[in-house]
Amino acid sequence: MVFRGAIVAAVTPDRLRGRVMAADYVVGAGGGQLGNLEAGAVAAVTSPVISALVGGLATVAAALVIGLALPAFTRYRSEPDAAARTGHRPASAVAH
Numbered sequence: 725m726v727f728r729g730a731i732v733a734a735v736t737p738d739r740l741r742g743r744v745m746a747a748d749y750v751v752g753a754g755g756g757q758l759g760n761l762e763a764g765a766v767a768a769v770t771s772p773v774i775s776a777l778v779g780g781l782a783t784v785a786a787a788l789v790i791g792l793a794l795p796a797f798t799r800y801r802s803e804p805d806a807a808a809r810t811g812h813r814p815a816s817a818v819a820h
Contacts, residue, residue, distance in 0.1 A: 728748065729752070732744060759779065
C-alpha cells in the first residue's frame with residue numbers, strides 16, 4: 725500500500741492529486757475489510773488454516789495477474805532511481 729501510494733502521488737498531476745489520493749485511500753482502507761470477509765467466509769466453510777492458505781495464495785496470484793496484465797507497473801522506476809543507475813545527477817544536484 726505504501727509503494728502504491730508513493731507511485732500514485734509521483735505520477736498524478738497536481739490538479740488531480742487530491743481526488744486521486746482520496747480514491748486511493750478508499751481502496752486501501754476497503755482492501756483489509758474485503759480480506760477479512762474472504763477469510764471469515766472460507767474459514768466458516770473449511771478451517772482457519774485453509775482460510776489463511778487460500779488468502780495467501782490468492783494474494784500471490786493477484787500480484788502475478790496484475791504484473792502480467794500491467795507490465796508498465798512492474799517496470800515503473802522513479803527518476804532518482806534512474807539517475808542512480810546511470811550515474812548521472814541533475815545539474816541542480818551538483819555542488820558549486
